[in-house]
Amino acid sequence: MIHLLAIVLSLVGFAALALAMKRHQREVIGRALTDKERHLTRSAGALAIAASLAVAMAAFGAGYGAVAWFGYMSVAAWIVVAALCWHARLKS
Amino acid sequence: MKDSLRQSMALLHTWAGLLFGWLLFAVFATGTAAYFESEITRWMQPEIVGSSDPLTAAEQAVDYLGQTAPDADSWIITLPNSRSATTQLFWSPSEEEGKTYSSAILAPDGKEVSARETSGGYFLYRFHFDLHYMPVIWARYLVGLAAMFMLVAILSGVITHKKIFADFFTLRFGKGQRSWLDAHNVTAVLALPFHLMITFTGLVTLATMYMPWGIAANYTAPQTFFESLFSSAPEVPRTGEKTPLAPVDAMMRQAAAHWDGAMPGSVTITNPGDSSASVTLKSSSEDAIGVRGEVLRFDGASGQLVQPAQAKGPALETESVMIGLHAGRFADWGLRWLYFISGLGGTIMVGSGLVMWTAKRRTRLPDPQRPHFGFRLVERLNIAAIAGLGAGIATYFLANRLLPLGMEQRADWEINSMFLAWSAIGLWGAIRPVRRAWVETLGITAALFLAIVPVDALTTSRGLLASLMAGDWAYVGFDIVMLLLAAGFGFAARKASGAKRSTSARKTYRTPERTPA
Secondary structure, three states: HHHHHHHHHHHHHHHHHHHOHHHHHHHOOOOOOOOOOOOOOOHHHHHHHHHHHHHHHHHHHHHHHHHHHHHHHHHHHHHHHHHHHHHHHHHH | OHHHHHHHHHHHHHHHHHHHHHHHHHEEEEHHHHHOOOHHHHHHHHOOOOOOOOHHHHHHHHHOOOOOHOOOEEEEEEOOOOOOOOEEEEEEOOOOOOOOOOOEEEEOOOOOOOOOOHHHHHHHHHHHHHOOOOOOOOOOOOHHHHHHHHHHHHHHHHOOOOOOOOOOOOOOOOOOEEEEEEEEHHHHHHOOHHHHHHHHHHHHHHHHHOOHHHHHHHHHHHHHHHHHHHOOOOOOOOOOOOOOOOOOOHHHHHHHHHHHOOOOOEEEEEEOOEOOOEEEEEEEOOOOEEEEEEEEEEEOOOOOOEEEEOOOHHHHHHHHHHHHHHHOOOHHHHHHHHHHHHHHHHHHHHHHHHHHHHHHHHHHOOOOOOOOOOHHHHHHHHHHHHHHHHHHHHHHHHHHHHHOOOOOOOOHHHHHHHHHHHHHHHHHHHHHHHHHHHHHHHHHHHHHHEEEEEEEEHHHHOOOOHHHOOOHHHHHHHHHHHHHHHHHHHHHHHHHHHHHHHHHHHHHOOOOOOOHH
């Protein structure tokens, strides 16, 4: 369950980081975010990823939590990539 | 200056990656499978049901060994854990000539396993650094060399990558060479910490073999070094005074109290049945990241603790944790899946890199109809390595279900089947026109993986549906992974068959995207 929670946090984090990028903004929302929105999205993304580490470390201890965190990040980032791919396919 | 560095790194990346790419693909794929070594073994021995707890298993093992090998110098008992239901026994000296030890596996009921003969997941684990049909020592040097090239390829790859952050989430399909580059980047970058860790720690597992000079300079024989480091019970001659062994379960309980309730993973008993008997308990690899667990030694006759746990030096502790990180034995099922998925990512990274070598060069060939020898060689080896290994592993599992149960050297024939299928696919891929070869070999591999599920259901009583009903998750997981692999290879075959169109469409690569409706 902790794994799931931590992956969701990572997922939210990477999705926000992707949205903070101009290329993906155009793809997903069709317009560029303002500077302020972009900063906000990026900080929120970084925060969610940090929270994912915190959750893992609190639940499993520092060593185990850190190892798991790298796993969460890889899987979460791949899910974001897959979602962007899927979105691009739906649109075309 | 900056660009020339990038160019030279790109060159290094291309050739370091290519030279050992085929071997690395096999190492990555089988190593990834090895994260589920115990589960694969369980699947490959469907006769063994139920689970076992360490205390009962230890008692059964001592009973069994007391009858089978009462005069042995030592007994080594590897206890079952949360993932494996069997108890492995080794004892020395062996009754048989030419062998240094004998072994047996006990089922949860305490009797010797009467399941089909198979090497199970253990073979895939060993193959990922010992290969097969060749002396182990050569294989380990070869795999070590490949791992060093991998490390070079990873570092030079990071320098070569032009837009590591801009392209972080970018994967575009149907754009030929560009798509391969995207796939290679996405699988590499998003699990970069894993790839670096696994390659480096892989080298650490065999570091004393790859860099023996430190030991050679300080010890007369390497054996002295290992003995002083991993102190097993000192060898003492038997006194000849028969003394029954103190109850092992009491010692195990005492050890568990030392280790926050965690049961030992293995028990070594020297001079069993003698007054000089000694019992060494090692903590389970499931309970800490470090793979060289803690050791407690008891007097075999009295059951008293004689050697409390000793702290490791920082170097040994570091090595222990690094090997632990590589093997992932400490991982619970959630983390184990993350390891597995990251490993799959690494396998796809190596595979897509290999294919990219040809994709990049195909457009630049002087005569695309008749490519030069080197190009054809890489193209064919790619088919043999990628589709061939997939088909081989699928055949290994199928052979486990289909070979006659009483067959002579059955376990060896399962392994031979894997290499026969692998060679057959390699050969098929070499003689067919290259596009057809990809589609056909990937298609066959998909079909083989797909066949595993019905074959399992027909030959055992533990098919997918039955396992689902019984809540037997190791079996359900295995079958589902087989279906997913079939889907993956099937998808690749379909893409490969469509690739013909995209070669002609490549010129229109820059046409503006269709406006969304």
